[in-house]
Amino acid sequence: MTPDNQRSPDVLPLFDALIPVTATIALLILAVALFGADAAWGPAQVVLLIGTMIAACFGLKNGHSWKSIESGFADGIYVAIPAMLILLTIGALIGVWILAGTVPAMIYYGLELVSPSYFYASCCLLCALVALSIGSSWSVAGTIGLGLVGIAEGFGLSLPITAGAIISGAYFGDKMSPLSDTTNIAPAAVGADLFEHIRHMSWTTLPSLGLALVGFVVLGLDGSAAMSTPEQIVVMREGLAAQFDLGPQLLIPVLVLLGLSIARMPALPAVFIGATLGVIFALVFQPHAVLTLIGADAATTTDLVKGVWTALFDGYVSHSGNDNIDVLLTKGGMSSMLTTLWLVISAMAFGGVIERLGMLQRLVAALVAGANSAGSLIIRCVLTCFASNLVTGDQYLSVTLPGRMYRAEFQRRGLKPVNLSRATEDGGTITSPLIPWNSCGAYMAATLGVATLSYLPFAFFNLINVALAIGYAMFGIRITRIEENEKALVQEIRPAEGEAS
Template sequence: MHQQSKTEFHKPSLLMAVLPILLTIVLVMIQLFVYQDGSPHIPLAIGALITSVFGYFRGYAWKDMQEGMLNVIHTALPAIFILYVIGMIIGTWIAAGTVPYMVYYGLQVLSPGYFLAAACIICSVVSLCTGTSWGTTGTMGLALMGIGEGLGVPAHMTAGAVVSGAFFGDKMSPLSDTTNFAPAVVGTDLYTHIKNMMPVTVPAMLIALVAYTYVGFDFAGGEINQEALNVIVVTLQQEFSLGVWLLIPAVAVMYLALSKKPALPGLFAGAVLGGIAAMLFQGDSLHDVFNTMLNGYRSDTGVAAVDSLLSKGGLMSMNWSVTLIIAALAFGGVLEKTRCLETILETILKFATSNTRLLLSSLASALGVHIATGENYLAQSLPGRMFAPAYRGRGLHVSNLSRTMEDAGTLSAPLIPWSSGAVFVAATLGVATLSYLPWAIACWASLLIDVVWAVTGWFVPKATEDDIDLWAEQEADVLVGDELMTGSEYRNDIQTSSV
């Protein structure tokens, strides 16, 4: 078959753009709901193949589509490295006694009545300070799961509260990669982006805390299974040498994050410190530490609640998540390379004839890309690039778009079963995505509040003259009706019309 040069490629029709996505979604749904198998790896890999076949018959060479896959996978390599390091952190912090000490101490001071609200607040503070929802979930979140089990709080509720707090903090932290990525894509600055997220994020968190407090009343009147709780406490005392000094690895990681040190070396330092603490305080050998970093910690106390909580971590434990991320990224990469996503987004953009429609369309598009590909970076970057000129053309501040991208990317990540965020949470906390989803209140409430502000027009700031000057300086694209112009041309038109 004749292979076209890159300059001859045309966008596919809407049917040809949507069909490979629909076929892939059908395969994923069959795997998840018909076969009751939570591993969508193969359906996504087949989806990448289906899309490649469609691209081949449109004239794309395999090397071009492979390039598209590899380019997208390359952008996620830092996140994959961080995921592996977090696996090592989980293993060494358990071996060191850091996580067991958090569980032990938490069982002494927390009560069932306010546990869910406290878990949400604790995770939000840690995530806000460190900028990583994954790191918070894998350390503090894991400890809170053990505390919740000891207090008799259902695991899916605890997981939901952990997710709400961890991903809230990630979204609002200036140290988070996604919080820096979203404004960079649309062309605004970090702190304007964070400020404009407040009208969505603060109400969502308040709703979550009220709900967790209300639900806590049901547990406050109940009796704690003191015997089971005592078994956990005594077992932890017997298995580990416990003390406040075991928090040194956690304090070090938070210090490095607050000092704005790069995430990967900072987290790896936490894993190494955990290994050192395991040797100094728990009597592990260097070989034990290496094995824990690779394969995780294996608890054999004979107490099921303790063993299921502590038998986690290790670099190898992240392979399930990493392979799923790679499959999803490959699928998303070939969709982008063959211009399928571009066709879909441009079609949606034609219906965005008002501010409300534009806001809702960008939110729906970002969610659609996230659901189709399972990749939050694509959910932010593709709609962000496509919709930014339209926001400028309607005189809206582009931070409205970056806020939408953040909600559809960061906060929806733990809600989509095949998204990397949900995969990590489910594997780490041991709770299925669809089980904790209703209790991840701050995440889905933010999306609903986005819809409310889009419909009412509240908290949707307009572009200022300074913003328009910035567009002219950046020569940013501005879409006015069907006409695409540069920022300087747009400013000149405004100045001319105002004379």
């Protein structure tokens, strides 16, 4: 018998490869049915652990040792450790950026973008900017998005189009923000660099947003120019100004982080520098907010340090009296990332085991049969991510599991990991709100009060992005390949991994 780490995928019966994956998918569907949008907050993790053990049983059945199986899920988790550290640091950054007034300033100035003359397009732009600043499409939809729906309803504008514009902007920002969990999970699952992943996504994402905005401008040319600035917008801007000392200088941390990204600094030190700037700006510009966070009265050095420290590990809590502002700004801290880390660990353990046992390779061999070009391989990956959204109802799993499945095949064909990470976001992250039974689709419908299938035709960004991703793949546009020196590095790593296992 060949050693475990050299066992050919063809040795494993297809039935044995299918059972663990099929059972896991069935249990994930049950979890979504029972827990809805809360499935990713614990139930899905339980399912993935069960799936890991089912896969382990079939591995033992096919002659693998427990030591090999154990090293499989350990290796799966190991490759995600850098991303998990980045997620923790991003949680800290979000907390101190809110405390420093950086995020409130982005929202404050962004609210000026809501133009009565181009309501749908300005809704999309505003949600895109805010989602970029906080990295959460759900928070944007549940706060600013909800307010925009109320404005549209008050002026007799189309609610499905408004919801489509909100979701388009929110998912653009969520997809492109380095603060977003999916933006970090996707490159982690395939071994890509965070900022390189974001740059590569821009080739499909930015044109998609531009075309979506054109569509919303056209739909808005129906006489909405007589609208005045809605009261809800004025109230929110006044609430932000009352809670923080706002000014353009508070945007400096954002510009610094953007500059570090352009300079290709690795994500972890770049985000750490951004968080450090947030601490400094909080102490210099928002001492009152720092003291309010911990309920202190006197501006002592100890209390100021305790305040920013609290924001780093436990985030910011807003008590403005405006529900929309409080929901939008109560977030961040390392603790806010723990559930996401739990999900990443569970998903990567499951993926690591089925990869080590040859199950992943067996399934991928069936999926890529006939995919002779790089473009056809990318298209199949995009469709696999969409199918994962359909059957699992969870966007995180639609990104992580296909990422693990296709990782070795992309590498074998000399394709850079960013091709795969972009495909998983194009097919997974973007399509999740378009499926009624997906946790994202259910949340958006419930929050905005518009049925998923009603806003689906107007989620222009999401639809265009998927079409562009497939079109780029078909015509070989922006498909990057591994350079010769990188190939040599990969060949050095592979034997080392085999020896470690």
